[in-house]
Amino acid sequence: MAKTLVLPAKKSPAAPPPSVKRSIVRRRRKAFNGVSFTVPYFLGFAVFVVAPLVIGLAKSLYTTQSSGLGFGGQTVTFSGFDNFARGLRDGQFWGGMWRVALFAVVVIPLTQIAGLVAALLVDEVGRRLAGRFRVALLVPYMIPGIVAILIWIYLYSPVVGPLTPFFAMLGVHADFYSGSLIWVSIGNIMVWSSLGFNILVVYGALQSVPPEIFDSARVDGASRLRIAWSIKVPYVRTSLVLTSVLGIIGTLQIFSDPMLFRSMTPQTVGRNFTPIMMIYDQAFAVGDLNYAAALSIILALVVGIISAIIYKLTNRAPI
Structure with a gap:
């Protein structure tokens, strides 16, 4: 007579105790609260970055033509990548x-x-003095860009500014609006206004360096200069890469500085002096909004690739 094999009944998993359930609900609520803080950022990114990019790309694929003297209306036709091809051949844009x-x-x-x-010099002083120096060095960065440019335009003015008479006393004729010095004038403003931000970023990275490394280097007889060059600089390399990339993006998209200088010296700063100025002019x-949109996308691609x-090439892990 065959025997019947009886398998033990499967036990249903025990329900978690109420304390575990409350812990799970609490963790999920905290995670949801954390994610909710990112919603405004993503909404702003979608509205002010993604949407304009999509609209600009759509605009660049069309060409708008006005009939007659503009009184007969406009005709919008699909032109594909013709605006991009025109931009790639435009000598003024690439100039x-x-x-x-x-x-x-x-x-x-x-x-x-x-x-x-x-930043290295500020890091060498005491914390109390470092705080005072940081505030002083951040003042140019905290001044609105347009206000700073207007102040420097006044200082550069050969009529009312103090710099031209000062250099004249030294026997130097300095026309900051001339073609030979216009980039020097703009460069001075950019360095002056962005220096505080770079110092703040690099100084913050220096505070994360383990102090034991400095103690070991001093025991080995390393000087302050050697510690700065061999320890501090490699540790802030990532911050330098960040500020360099931001500088490249800002410089290739420079607009307000030459645009305000153009109001003072139009014979030196032309309409197509920078790529952004040409896009604005178009x-x-x-x-021609369609061509301007195509040039904007080309500029964005160039900035992104560079x-x-x-x-x-420059981002490597610290020592």
């Missing part, structure tokens, strides 16, 4: 890009070196 690129090659390393040296003076290359 402005070349001017800004040469300007960035000089200004960005100068700003980085000055910010690094100033959009609001010429009225920033990615710089980040890839």
Whole structure:
């Protein structure tokens, strides 16, 4: 007679105690609260970045033509990538890009070196004095950009500004509105206004360096200069890469500085002096929004590619 195999009944999983349930609900609520803080950022990013990018890309694929003297209406036709091809062949656009690129090659390393040296010097003083220096060095960064440019335009003025008479007393003829000095004038404003931000970022990175490393270096007989060069600088390399990438983005998109200088010296600063100025002119003076949108996307691609290359070449792990 065959035997029947009887399997034990499966036990249903025990329900978690109420304390565990409350803990799970509490963790989920905290996670939801944390995620909710990011909602305003993503909404702003979608409205002010993603939406304009999509609209600009859609605009760049069309061409608007006015019939007659503009009284017969406008005709919008799909042109594909014709506006992009026109932008890639536009000598004025790439001429402005070349001017800004040469300007960035000089200004960005100068700003980085000055910010690094100033942050190292602030780090050498006591914490109380360092706080006072940080406030003083951040004042140019806290001044609104337009206000700072207007102040410097007044200082540069050969009629009412104090700089031209000062250099004349030294026997130097300095016309800060001339073609030979216009980039020097703009570069001085950019370095002056962005130096405080770079110092703040680099100084914050210096505070994260373990102090035991400094103690070991001093025991080994390392001087302050050697500690700064061999320990501090490698540790703030990531911060320098960050400020460099931000500097590249800001410099290639420079607009307000030359635009205000153009109001003072239009013979030196032309309408297509920088890529952004040409885009602005095409959009609001010429009225070709489609071509301006295509140029904007080309500029964004150039800035993104250059920033990615710089980040890839310079971003390495610290020691």
